[in-house]
Amino acid sequence: MSVKHSLLAGLAGGERYGYQLRAEFEERTGATWPLNIGQVYTTLNRLERDGLVEAAGEDVQGHVFYRITDAGREELLGWFARPVTRAERPRDELAVKLALAVTVEGVDVAGIVHAQRKHALAALQDYTRVKARLDPEELAAGLVVESVIFQCEAEIRWLDHVEARVARQARAQRSAGAATPAGPAASLPVEPSKADAAAREGTAR
Structure with missing residues:
Protein backbone atom coordinates (compact mmCIF):
# COMPACT_ATOMS: atom_id res chain seq x y z
CA MET A 1 0.00 0.00 0.00
CA ARG A 89 3.92 -6.34 -3.60
CA PRO A 90 5.38 -7.78 -0.41
CA ARG A 91 6.68 -11.35 -0.39
CA ASP A 92 4.07 -13.92 0.49
CA GLU A 93 5.28 -15.00 3.93
CA LEU A 94 2.87 -17.94 4.06
CA ALA A 95 4.14 -19.40 0.77
CA VAL A 96 7.74 -19.00 1.92
CA LYS A 97 6.94 -20.55 5.32
CA LEU A 98 5.36 -23.65 3.81
CA ALA A 99 8.08 -23.98 1.17
CA LEU A 100 10.64 -24.08 3.95
CA ALA A 101 8.49 -26.23 6.26
CA VAL A 102 8.41 -29.16 3.83
CA THR A 103 12.22 -29.17 3.73
CA VAL A 104 12.95 -28.99 7.47
CA GLU A 105 12.98 -32.16 9.54
CA GLY A 106 10.56 -32.31 12.44
CA VAL A 107 8.23 -29.55 11.26
CA ASP A 108 4.52 -30.30 11.63
CA VAL A 109 3.36 -29.26 8.18
CA ALA A 110 -0.14 -30.59 8.82
CA GLY A 111 -0.34 -28.39 11.91
CA ILE A 112 0.78 -25.33 9.97
CA VAL A 113 -1.85 -25.90 7.29
CA HIS A 114 -4.58 -26.55 9.84
CA ALA A 115 -3.73 -23.45 11.92
CA GLN A 116 -3.50 -21.22 8.87
CA ARG A 117 -6.78 -22.49 7.43
CA LYS A 118 -8.48 -21.88 10.78
CA HIS A 119 -7.11 -18.33 10.83
CA ALA A 120 -8.17 -17.68 7.23
CA LEU A 121 -11.69 -18.99 7.89
CA ALA A 122 -12.02 -16.75 10.95
CA ALA A 123 -10.78 -13.75 8.96
CA LEU A 124 -13.21 -14.58 6.16
CA GLN A 125 -16.08 -14.62 8.65
CA ASP A 126 -14.95 -11.30 10.18
CA TYR A 127 -14.68 -9.51 6.84
CA THR A 128 -17.98 -10.97 5.67
CA ARG A 129 -19.60 -9.41 8.74
CA VAL A 130 -17.87 -6.09 7.97
CA LYS A 131 -19.24 -6.20 4.43
CA ALA A 132 -22.75 -6.91 5.74
CA ARG A 133 -22.58 -3.76 7.90
CA LEU A 134 -21.50 -1.52 5.02
CA ASP A 135 -23.97 0.70 3.23
CA PRO A 136 -24.37 -0.73 -0.31
CA GLU A 137 -23.67 2.79 -1.59
CA GLU A 138 -20.20 2.81 0.00
CA LEU A 139 -18.46 1.73 -3.19
CA ALA A 140 -14.88 2.48 -2.14
CA ALA A 141 -15.02 0.66 1.19
CA GLY A 142 -17.00 -2.19 -0.36
CA LEU A 143 -14.36 -2.78 -3.04
CA VAL A 144 -11.56 -3.00 -0.47
CA VAL A 145 -13.45 -5.33 1.87
CA GLU A 146 -14.45 -7.57 -1.05
CA SER A 147 -10.80 -7.70 -2.13
CA VAL A 148 -9.79 -9.00 1.30
CA ILE A 149 -12.64 -11.52 1.25
CA PHE A 150 -11.47 -12.86 -2.11
CA GLN A 151 -7.92 -13.10 -0.77
CA CYS A 152 -9.11 -15.15 2.20
CA GLU A 153 -11.06 -17.46 -0.08
CA ALA A 154 -8.07 -17.87 -2.39
CA GLU A 155 -5.79 -18.63 0.58
CA ILE A 156 -8.15 -21.36 1.80
CA ARG A 157 -8.26 -22.95 -1.65
CA TRP A 158 -4.48 -22.79 -1.90
CA LEU A 159 -4.07 -24.44 1.52
CA ASP A 160 -6.32 -27.29 0.35
CA HIS A 161 -4.06 -27.60 -2.70
CA VAL A 162 -0.92 -27.65 -0.54
CA GLU A 163 -2.39 -30.33 1.70
CA ALA A 164 -3.36 -32.55 -1.25
CA ARG A 165 -0.09 -32.06 -3.14
CA VAL A 166 2.14 -32.91 -0.18
CA ALA A 167 0.05 -36.00 0.53
CA ARG A 168 0.30 -37.10 -3.13
CA GLN A 169 4.06 -36.74 -3.07
CA ALA A 170 4.28 -38.79 0.11
CA ARG A 171 2.17 -41.56 -1.43
CA ALA A 172 4.28 -41.52 -4.59
CA GLN A 173 7.47 -41.84 -2.59
CA ARG A 174 6.07 -44.75 -0.60
CA SER A 175 4.95 -46.47 -3.78
CA ALA A 176 8.41 -46.05 -5.28
CA GLY A 177 9.95 -47.54 -2.16
CA ALA A 178 11.69 -44.29 -1.30
CA ALA A 179 12.47 -43.38 2.26
CA THR A 180 9.63 -41.63 4.07
CA PRO A 181 10.30 -37.86 4.14
CA ALA A 182 11.43 -36.47 7.46
CA GLY A 183 8.77 -34.87 9.62
CA PRO A 184 4.99 -35.30 9.63
CA ALA A 185 4.53 -33.86 6.13
CA ALA A 186 4.05 -37.34 4.69
CA SER A 187 1.04 -38.00 6.87
CA LEU A 188 -0.96 -34.97 5.73
CA PRO A 189 -4.58 -35.95 5.07
CA VAL A 190 -5.93 -35.29 1.61
CA GLU A 191 -9.23 -34.00 2.94
CA PRO A 192 -9.53 -31.01 5.33
CA SER A 193 -10.18 -31.89 8.96
CA LYS A 194 -13.72 -32.13 10.29
CA ALA A 195 -13.17 -28.93 12.28
CA ASP A 196 -12.11 -27.09 9.13
CA ALA A 197 -15.06 -28.43 7.17
CA ALA A 198 -17.49 -27.41 9.91
CA ALA A 199 -16.01 -23.93 10.10
CA ARG A 200 -16.21 -23.53 6.33
CA GLU A 201 -19.84 -24.66 6.33
CA GLY A 202 -20.57 -22.02 8.96
CA THR A 203 -18.96 -19.35 6.77
CA ALA A 204 -21.00 -20.39 3.76
CA ARG A 205 -24.16 -19.80 5.74
Missing part, protein backbone atom coordinates in the same frame (compact mmCIF):
# COMPACT_ATOMS: atom_id res chain seq x y z
CA SER A 2 1.34 3.46 -0.92
CA VAL A 3 0.73 5.86 1.97
CA LYS A 4 2.19 8.62 -0.18
CA HIS A 5 -0.36 8.24 -2.94
CA SER A 6 -3.20 7.57 -0.50
CA LEU A 7 -2.59 10.98 1.08
CA LEU A 8 -2.33 12.66 -2.31
CA ALA A 9 -5.68 11.09 -3.23
CA GLY A 10 -7.19 12.53 -0.06
CA LEU A 11 -5.81 15.99 -0.82
CA ALA A 12 -7.16 15.82 -4.37
CA GLY A 13 -10.56 16.57 -2.82
CA GLY A 14 -9.39 19.73 -1.09
CA GLU A 15 -7.27 21.00 1.78
CA ARG A 16 -6.96 18.64 4.74
CA TYR A 17 -4.89 18.19 7.88
CA GLY A 18 -3.35 14.93 9.03
CA TYR A 19 -6.13 13.54 11.20
CA GLN A 20 -8.71 14.29 8.52
CA LEU A 21 -6.63 12.46 5.92
CA ARG A 22 -6.28 9.43 8.16
CA ALA A 23 -10.01 9.35 8.96
CA GLU A 24 -10.99 9.69 5.29
CA PHE A 25 -8.55 6.98 4.22
CA GLU A 26 -9.89 4.53 6.80
CA GLU A 27 -13.47 5.36 5.81
CA ARG A 28 -12.71 4.81 2.12
CA THR A 29 -11.01 1.47 2.77
CA GLY A 30 -13.46 0.09 5.31
CA ALA A 31 -10.85 0.45 8.08
CA THR A 32 -9.05 -2.65 6.79
CA TRP A 33 -5.66 -0.89 6.81
CA PRO A 34 -5.46 1.56 9.72
CA LEU A 35 -2.89 4.33 9.31
CA ASN A 36 -0.59 5.43 12.11
CA ILE A 37 -0.96 9.18 12.56
CA GLY A 38 2.80 9.56 12.98
CA GLN A 39 3.28 7.91 9.58
CA VAL A 40 0.74 10.30 8.09
CA TYR A 41 2.59 13.40 9.25
CA THR A 42 6.01 11.98 8.37
CA THR A 43 4.74 11.28 4.86
CA LEU A 44 3.20 14.76 4.58
CA ASN A 45 6.56 16.29 5.49
CA ARG A 46 8.24 14.28 2.75
CA LEU A 47 5.57 15.22 0.23
CA GLU A 48 6.06 18.88 1.11
CA ARG A 49 9.84 18.51 0.79
CA ASP A 50 9.38 16.96 -2.67
CA GLY A 51 7.03 19.72 -3.81
CA LEU A 52 3.99 17.45 -4.11
CA VAL A 53 2.00 19.22 -1.38
CA GLU A 54 2.25 22.60 0.32
CA ALA A 55 1.11 24.05 3.62
CA ALA A 56 -2.18 25.92 3.37
CA GLY A 57 -2.37 27.64 6.77
CA GLU A 58 -3.69 26.66 10.18
CA ASP A 59 -7.02 26.76 11.95
CA VAL A 60 -7.62 28.22 15.41
CA GLN A 61 -6.81 24.83 16.97
CA GLY A 62 -3.39 24.74 15.37
CA HIS A 63 -4.13 22.10 12.73
CA VAL A 64 -1.81 22.55 9.75
CA PHE A 65 -3.69 22.17 6.47
CA TYR A 66 -2.08 20.90 3.27
CA ARG A 67 -3.04 21.22 -0.37
CA ILE A 68 -1.89 19.19 -3.35
CA THR A 69 0.34 20.96 -5.90
CA ASP A 70 0.25 20.59 -9.66
CA ALA A 71 3.26 18.29 -9.41
CA GLY A 72 1.45 16.26 -6.76
CA ARG A 73 -1.65 15.92 -8.92
CA GLU A 74 0.51 14.79 -11.84
CA GLU A 75 2.23 12.23 -9.60
CA LEU A 76 -1.15 10.94 -8.36
CA LEU A 77 -2.63 10.57 -11.86
CA GLY A 78 0.53 8.80 -13.00
CA TRP A 79 0.21 6.36 -10.10
CA PHE A 80 -3.41 5.62 -10.99
CA ALA A 81 -2.38 4.94 -14.59
CA ARG A 82 0.45 2.52 -13.74
CA PRO A 83 -0.36 -1.17 -13.13
CA VAL A 84 0.74 -2.55 -9.76
CA THR A 85 3.55 -5.00 -10.53
CA ARG A 86 4.22 -8.23 -8.68
CA ALA A 87 7.62 -6.85 -7.65
CA GLU A 88 5.91 -3.99 -5.80
Whole structure:
Protein backbone atom coordinates (compact mmCIF):
# COMPACT_ATOMS: atom_id res chain seq x y z
CA MET A 1 0.00 0.00 0.00
CA SER A 2 1.34 3.46 -0.92
CA VAL A 3 0.73 5.86 1.97
CA LYS A 4 2.19 8.62 -0.18
CA HIS A 5 -0.36 8.24 -2.94
CA SER A 6 -3.20 7.57 -0.50
CA LEU A 7 -2.59 10.98 1.08
CA LEU A 8 -2.33 12.66 -2.31
CA ALA A 9 -5.68 11.09 -3.23
CA GLY A 10 -7.19 12.53 -0.06
CA LEU A 11 -5.81 15.99 -0.82
CA ALA A 12 -7.16 15.82 -4.37
CA GLY A 13 -10.56 16.57 -2.82
CA GLY A 14 -9.39 19.73 -1.09
CA GLU A 15 -7.27 21.00 1.78
CA ARG A 16 -6.96 18.64 4.74
CA TYR A 17 -4.89 18.19 7.88
CA GLY A 18 -3.35 14.93 9.03
CA TYR A 19 -6.13 13.54 11.20
CA GLN A 20 -8.71 14.29 8.52
CA LEU A 21 -6.63 12.46 5.92
CA ARG A 22 -6.28 9.43 8.16
CA ALA A 23 -10.01 9.35 8.96
CA GLU A 24 -10.99 9.69 5.29
CA PHE A 25 -8.55 6.98 4.22
CA GLU A 26 -9.89 4.53 6.80
CA GLU A 27 -13.47 5.36 5.81
CA ARG A 28 -12.71 4.81 2.12
CA THR A 29 -11.01 1.47 2.77
CA GLY A 30 -13.46 0.09 5.31
CA ALA A 31 -10.85 0.45 8.08
CA THR A 32 -9.05 -2.65 6.79
CA TRP A 33 -5.66 -0.89 6.81
CA PRO A 34 -5.46 1.56 9.72
CA LEU A 35 -2.89 4.33 9.31
CA ASN A 36 -0.59 5.43 12.11
CA ILE A 37 -0.96 9.18 12.56
CA GLY A 38 2.80 9.56 12.98
CA GLN A 39 3.28 7.91 9.58
CA VAL A 40 0.74 10.30 8.09
CA TYR A 41 2.59 13.40 9.25
CA THR A 42 6.01 11.98 8.37
CA THR A 43 4.74 11.28 4.86
CA LEU A 44 3.20 14.76 4.58
CA ASN A 45 6.56 16.29 5.49
CA ARG A 46 8.24 14.28 2.75
CA LEU A 47 5.57 15.22 0.23
CA GLU A 48 6.06 18.88 1.11
CA ARG A 49 9.84 18.51 0.79
CA ASP A 50 9.38 16.96 -2.67
CA GLY A 51 7.03 19.72 -3.81
CA LEU A 52 3.99 17.45 -4.11
CA VAL A 53 2.00 19.22 -1.38
CA GLU A 54 2.25 22.60 0.32
CA ALA A 55 1.11 24.05 3.62
CA ALA A 56 -2.18 25.92 3.37
CA GLY A 57 -2.37 27.64 6.77
CA GLU A 58 -3.69 26.66 10.18
CA ASP A 59 -7.02 26.76 11.95
CA VAL A 60 -7.62 28.22 15.41
CA GLN A 61 -6.81 24.83 16.97
CA GLY A 62 -3.39 24.74 15.37
CA HIS A 63 -4.13 22.10 12.73
CA VAL A 64 -1.81 22.55 9.75
CA PHE A 65 -3.69 22.17 6.47
CA TYR A 66 -2.08 20.90 3.27
CA ARG A 67 -3.04 21.22 -0.37
CA ILE A 68 -1.89 19.19 -3.35
CA THR A 69 0.34 20.96 -5.90
CA ASP A 70 0.25 20.59 -9.66
CA ALA A 71 3.26 18.29 -9.41
CA GLY A 72 1.45 16.26 -6.76
CA ARG A 73 -1.65 15.92 -8.92
CA GLU A 74 0.51 14.79 -11.84
CA GLU A 75 2.23 12.23 -9.60
CA LEU A 76 -1.15 10.94 -8.36
CA LEU A 77 -2.63 10.57 -11.86
CA GLY A 78 0.53 8.80 -13.00
CA TRP A 79 0.21 6.36 -10.10
CA PHE A 80 -3.41 5.62 -10.99
CA ALA A 81 -2.38 4.94 -14.59
CA ARG A 82 0.45 2.52 -13.74
CA PRO A 83 -0.36 -1.17 -13.13
CA VAL A 84 0.74 -2.55 -9.76
CA THR A 85 3.55 -5.00 -10.53
CA ARG A 86 4.22 -8.23 -8.68
CA ALA A 87 7.62 -6.85 -7.65
CA GLU A 88 5.91 -3.99 -5.80
CA ARG A 89 3.92 -6.34 -3.60
CA PRO A 90 5.38 -7.78 -0.41
CA ARG A 91 6.68 -11.35 -0.39
CA ASP A 92 4.07 -13.92 0.49
CA GLU A 93 5.28 -15.00 3.93
CA LEU A 94 2.87 -17.94 4.06
CA ALA A 95 4.14 -19.40 0.77
CA VAL A 96 7.74 -19.00 1.92
CA LYS A 97 6.94 -20.55 5.32
CA LEU A 98 5.36 -23.65 3.81
CA ALA A 99 8.08 -23.98 1.17
CA LEU A 100 10.64 -24.08 3.95
CA ALA A 101 8.49 -26.23 6.26
CA VAL A 102 8.41 -29.16 3.83
CA THR A 103 12.22 -29.17 3.73
CA VAL A 104 12.95 -28.99 7.47
CA GLU A 105 12.98 -32.16 9.54
CA GLY A 106 10.56 -32.31 12.44
CA VAL A 107 8.23 -29.55 11.26
CA ASP A 108 4.52 -30.30 11.63
CA VAL A 109 3.36 -29.26 8.18
CA ALA A 110 -0.14 -30.59 8.82
CA GLY A 111 -0.34 -28.39 11.91
CA ILE A 112 0.78 -25.33 9.97
CA VAL A 113 -1.85 -25.90 7.29
CA HIS A 114 -4.58 -26.55 9.84
CA ALA A 115 -3.73 -23.45 11.92
CA GLN A 116 -3.50 -21.22 8.87
CA ARG A 117 -6.78 -22.49 7.43
CA LYS A 118 -8.48 -21.88 10.78
CA HIS A 119 -7.11 -18.33 10.83
CA ALA A 120 -8.17 -17.68 7.23
CA LEU A 121 -11.69 -18.99 7.89
CA ALA A 122 -12.02 -16.75 10.95
CA ALA A 123 -10.78 -13.75 8.96
CA LEU A 124 -13.21 -14.58 6.16
CA GLN A 125 -16.08 -14.62 8.65
CA ASP A 126 -14.95 -11.30 10.18
CA TYR A 127 -14.68 -9.51 6.84
CA THR A 128 -17.98 -10.97 5.67
CA ARG A 129 -19.60 -9.41 8.74
CA VAL A 130 -17.87 -6.09 7.97
CA LYS A 131 -19.24 -6.20 4.43
CA ALA A 132 -22.75 -6.91 5.74
CA ARG A 133 -22.58 -3.76 7.90
CA LEU A 134 -21.50 -1.52 5.02
CA ASP A 135 -23.97 0.70 3.23
CA PRO A 136 -24.37 -0.73 -0.31
CA GLU A 137 -23.67 2.79 -1.59
CA GLU A 138 -20.20 2.81 0.00
CA LEU A 139 -18.46 1.73 -3.19
CA ALA A 140 -14.88 2.48 -2.14
CA ALA A 141 -15.02 0.66 1.19
CA GLY A 142 -17.00 -2.19 -0.36
CA LEU A 143 -14.36 -2.78 -3.04
CA VAL A 144 -11.56 -3.00 -0.47
CA VAL A 145 -13.45 -5.33 1.87
CA GLU A 146 -14.45 -7.57 -1.05
CA SER A 147 -10.80 -7.70 -2.13
CA VAL A 148 -9.79 -9.00 1.30
CA ILE A 149 -12.64 -11.52 1.25
CA PHE A 150 -11.47 -12.86 -2.11
CA GLN A 151 -7.92 -13.10 -0.77
CA CYS A 152 -9.11 -15.15 2.20
CA GLU A 153 -11.06 -17.46 -0.08
CA ALA A 154 -8.07 -17.87 -2.39
CA GLU A 155 -5.79 -18.63 0.58
CA ILE A 156 -8.15 -21.36 1.80
CA ARG A 157 -8.26 -22.95 -1.65
CA TRP A 158 -4.48 -22.79 -1.90
CA LEU A 159 -4.07 -24.44 1.52
CA ASP A 160 -6.32 -27.29 0.35
CA HIS A 161 -4.06 -27.60 -2.70
CA VAL A 162 -0.92 -27.65 -0.54
CA GLU A 163 -2.39 -30.33 1.70
CA ALA A 164 -3.36 -32.55 -1.25
CA ARG A 165 -0.09 -32.06 -3.14
CA VAL A 166 2.14 -32.91 -0.18
CA ALA A 167 0.05 -36.00 0.53
CA ARG A 168 0.30 -37.10 -3.13
CA GLN A 169 4.06 -36.74 -3.07
CA ALA A 170 4.28 -38.79 0.11
CA ARG A 171 2.17 -41.56 -1.43
CA ALA A 172 4.28 -41.52 -4.59
CA GLN A 173 7.47 -41.84 -2.59
CA ARG A 174 6.07 -44.75 -0.60
CA SER A 175 4.95 -46.47 -3.78
CA ALA A 176 8.41 -46.05 -5.28
CA GLY A 177 9.95 -47.54 -2.16
CA ALA A 178 11.69 -44.29 -1.30
CA ALA A 179 12.47 -43.38 2.26
CA THR A 180 9.63 -41.63 4.07
CA PRO A 181 10.30 -37.86 4.14
CA ALA A 182 11.43 -36.47 7.46
CA GLY A 183 8.77 -34.87 9.62
CA PRO A 184 4.99 -35.30 9.63
CA ALA A 185 4.53 -33.86 6.13
CA ALA A 186 4.05 -37.34 4.69
CA SER A 187 1.04 -38.00 6.87
CA LEU A 188 -0.96 -34.97 5.73
CA PRO A 189 -4.58 -35.95 5.07
CA VAL A 190 -5.93 -35.29 1.61
CA GLU A 191 -9.23 -34.00 2.94
CA PRO A 192 -9.53 -31.01 5.33
CA SER A 193 -10.18 -31.89 8.96
CA LYS A 194 -13.72 -32.13 10.29
CA ALA A 195 -13.17 -28.93 12.28
CA ASP A 196 -12.11 -27.09 9.13
CA ALA A 197 -15.06 -28.43 7.17
CA ALA A 198 -17.49 -27.41 9.91
CA ALA A 199 -16.01 -23.93 10.10
CA ARG A 200 -16.21 -23.53 6.33
CA GLU A 201 -19.84 -24.66 6.33
CA GLY A 202 -20.57 -22.02 8.96
CA THR A 203 -18.96 -19.35 6.77
CA ALA A 204 -21.00 -20.39 3.76
CA ARG A 205 -24.16 -19.80 5.74
